[in-house]
Amino acid sequence: MMQTENLVFLEELREGVxxxxxxxxxxxxxxxxxxxxxxxxxxxxxxxAGFLGALIPEQYGxxxxxxxxxxxxxxxxxxxxxxxxxCHAQMYTMGTILRHGSLAQKERYLPKIADGSLRLQxxxxxxxxxxxxxxxxKTFAKREGxxxxxxxxxxxxxxxxxxxxxILLVRTTPKDQCVKKSDGLSVLVVDLNEAVGNGLEVRPIxxxxxxxxxxxxxxxxxxxxxxxxxxxxxxxxYILDGMNAERILIAAECIGDxxxxxxxATKYAKERVVFDRPIxxxxxxxxxxxxxxxxxxxxxxxxxxxxxxxDRHQACGAEANMAKLLAAxxxxxAANVAIQTYGGFGFAAEYxxxxxxxxxxxxxxxxxxxxxxxxxxGEHILKLxxxx
Amino acid sequence: MNIFVLVKRTFDTxxxxxxxxxxxxxxxxxxxxNPYDEYAIEEAIQKRDAxxxxxxxxxxxxxxxxxxxxxxxxxxxDEAVLINTEDDLDELDQYSSAYILSExxxxxxxxxxxxxxxxxxxxxxxxxxxxxxxxxxxxVTTVTSLEIDGTNVKIVRDIEGDxxxxxxxxxxxxxxxxxxxxxxxxxxxxxMKAKKKPLEELxxxxxxxxxxxxEVKVETVEIYLPxxxxxxxxxxxxxxxxxKELVNLLHSEAKVI
Numbered sequence: 001m002m003q004t005e006n007l008v009f010l011e012e013l014r015e016g017v018x019x020x021x022x023x024x025x026x027x028x029x030x031x032x033x034x035x036x037x038x039x040x041x042x043x044x045x046x047x048x049a050g051f052l053g054a055l056i057p058e059q060y061g062x063x064x065x066x067x068x069x070x071x072x073x074x075x076x077x078x079x080x081x082x083x084x085x086x087c088h089a090q091m092y093t094m095g096t097i098l099r100h101g102s103l104a105q106k107e108r109y110l111p112k113i114a115d116g117s118l119r120l121q122x123x124x125x126x127x128x129x130x131x132x133x134x135x136x137x138k139t140f141a142k143r144e145g146x147x148x149x150x151x152x153x154x155x156x157x158x159x160x161x162x163x164x165x166x167i168l169l170v171r172t173t174p175k176d177q178c179v180k181k182s183d184g185l186s187v188l189v190v191d192l193n194e195a196v197g198n199g200l201e202v203r204p205i206x207x208x209x210x211x212x213x214x215x216x217x218x219x220x221x222x223x224x225x226x227x228x229x230x231x232x233x234x235x236x237x238y239i240l241d242g243m244n245a246e247r248i249l250i251a252a253e254c255i256g257d258x259x260x261x262x263x264x265a266t267k268y269a270k271e272r273v274v275f276d277r278p279i280x281x282x283x284x285x286x287x288x289x290x291x292x293x294x295x296x297x298x299x300x301x302x303x304x305x306x307x308x309x310x311d312r313h314q315a316c317g318a319e320a321n322m323a324k325l326l327a328a329x330x331x332x333x334a335a336n337v338a339i340q341t342y343g344g345f346g347f348a349a350e351y352x353x354x355x356x357x358x359x360x361x362x363x364x365x366x367x368x369x370x371x372x373x374x375x376x377x378g379e380h381i382l383k384l385x386x387x388x
Numbered sequence: 389m390n391i392f393v394l395v396k397r398t399f400d401t402x403x404x405x406x407x408x409x410x411x412x413x414x415x416x417x418x419x420x421x422n423p424y425d426e427y428a429i430e431e432a433i434q435k436r437d438a439x440x441x442x443x444x445x446x447x448x449x450x451x452x453x454x455x456x457x458x459x460x461x462x463x464x465x466d467e468a469v470l471i472n473t474e475d476d477l478d479e480l481d482q483y484s485s486a487y488i489l490s491e492x493x494x495x496x497x498x499x500x501x502x503x504x505x506x507x508x509x510x511x512x513x514x515x516x517x518x519x520x521x522x523x524x525x526x527x528v529t530t531v532t533s534l535e536i537d538g539t540n541v542k543i544v545r546d547i548e549g550d551x552x553x554x555x556x557x558x559x560x561x562x563x564x565x566x567x568x569x570x571x572x573x574x575x576x577x578x579x580m581k582a583k584k585k586p587l588e589e590l591x592x593x594x595x596x597x598x599x600x601x602x603e604v605k606v607e608t609v610e611i612y613l614p615x616x617x618x619x620x621x622x623x624x625x626x627x628x629x630x631x632k633e634l635v636n637l638l639h640s641e642a643k644v645i
Contacts (some may be wrong), residue, residue, distance in 0.1 A: 009579075009583070010457065012462070012579050012582075013576070013579060014574065015459070015575050016462070016575075016579050018575065019573040019574065020573050023573075047575060048575070049574075049575040050575040050576035050578075051571060051576045053576065054576060063576050063580055064575055065576075073576075287596075343461075355454045
């Protein structure tokens with residue numbers, strides 16, 4: 001059980017995030033949705049208020065908080081009707097540098113990431129022919145003197161156009177020369193301001209929702225050797241290290257979305273009068289909202305359990321993955337309930353439901369497909385035969 | 389600069405007011421720092437950062453008001469004082485609030501006291517001026533600009549949409565009007581630091597105030613909500629008939645022409 005003092009702090013944290021979000025209302029996000037615009041003002045405000053530096057240790061200018069607190073911050077952004085997807089990477093992508101970077105790299109990057117003067121929001125792993133099959137990625141970095149020369153292609157790399165740095169996963173030893181297929185991958189920090197136009201071409205991908213994602217074409221991109229994180233060849237392990245944190249944070253975003261949908265649907269069901277009674281008096285409307293709420297509360301418990309395990313440095317792979325699946329399912333259920341409750345108005349942009357509906361659908365697919373979580377639980381928790 | 393800010397916990401502006409049994413129901417309602425007080429806090433922080441010194445936020449109320457004080461500390465105030473009257477007093481009015489604050493502030497050697505122009509609940513705008521009067525210091529209400537040079541103070545105040553420029557001197561009490569500044573929100577480091585900042589709790593005894601000294605002078609006769617706005621009326625018929633009907637109604641019913 002959480003202590004009262006922690007609960008009070010979490011509540012203060014929630015209110016702090018809400019106070020920032022209050023200045024960026026539905027109209028702000030709607031306008032951006034219309035033009036596929038990036039919420040630069042919001043991201044600046046939430047960064048300057050220090051919330052995205054939550055996980056960075058105090059010695060590097062952050063607040064040194066745990067994953068539970070960090071997850072509460074992202075939850076509240078989504079719960080306020082915003083989209084944490086625009087900025088969550090600034091909070092956790094730095095984890096690779098924090099856990100595996102050299103002291104010099106930490107001192108060079110982390111304080112500026114904490115104060116927002118350096119945006120590390122892009123994370124280049126996925127490739128057109130290798131989605132979750134990460135070890136088969138083709139992008140190759142060949143060492144030549146003080147530099148790596150990188151060639152390859154990446155896809156669905158988000159926020160590249162709104163980031164100064166990118167963490168890039170590349171192969172540095174051909175797979176056929178490695179003992180294990182997960183060997184031979186390495187992590188590089190790419191300075192996007194230098195790279196774009198000098199070996200890196202960024203092409204935006206228009207998607208169903210406003211998500212600022214891109215395709216990358218890498219052609220003889222030079223990256224200084226000093227930008228290698230940790231040891232060459234161990235990159236896959238470094239990336240996996242960050243996965244549990246990401247699962248928990250994304251679960252929290254789903255919870256935030258779910259709460260937003262339930263609050264909206266409940267309010268509308270009380271106010272909307274049809275046939276002389278509020279529609280929420282009809283069990284056909286009321287029960288699905290109640291059901292979605294129950295599933296959301298259950299998912300939230302798993303998310304808190306996973307976060308508490310993580311913060312105590314205990315194994316939490318199962319819980320983090322299950323929390324992500326439960327929360328993504330619950331937010332999607334809540335989204336469906338909200339749109340059904342609103343009827344035709346649910347499809348009208350001015351009510352924000354359709355925008356959030358599109359946004360929360362993504363969590364079934366990214367950053368990890370729900371199916372892969374089922375495979376993980378089947379194989380690693382239940383010890384069933386590997387299914388892929 | 390020894391700066392004090394008077395803060396009041398009020399209903400959230402988005403809260404729907406429910407009156408029942410002659411009282412406003414507080415159950416389940418959200419509370420905030422009175423929005424005008426936020427301008428006062430922001431100005432105090434800016435003045436301290438520019439001129440040095442200390443910002444102390446003060447409120448009168450119950451245990452619940454601690455939350456608003458914590459928010460002010462998270463914004464950047466240095467210390468907070470809660471004058472807790474929960475056990476001693478059933479009600480407060482402008483007179484009693486000003487008196488309690490004056491007893492607290494009389495030996496504090498405040499250079500500058502800031503308050504909101506009005507609280508959005510009671511809306512009297514009296515506590516600030518009354519307090520200045522009790523302390524025997526200058527005061528200016530509804531300020532939109534405050535410049536301090538030594539003990540000289542230059543002020544712009546809002547006078548119903550127009551501006552008035554004044555010069556006065558410290559010690560001084562001002563009440564903040566919208567437009568004075570853009571209040572910051574608490575940052576994450578601010579929220580964390582606030583946990584370690586002093587929050588002093590005082591009761592009337594600590595201020596040597598007798599309950600009889602602060603008996604309210606205002607009697608609340610009745611509390612009721614404004615009448616609900618009636619639905620509009622849609623005129624019918626062709627355009628000329630509608631215009632005729634409208635003129636007729638403006639003349640005979642609204643009596644404006």
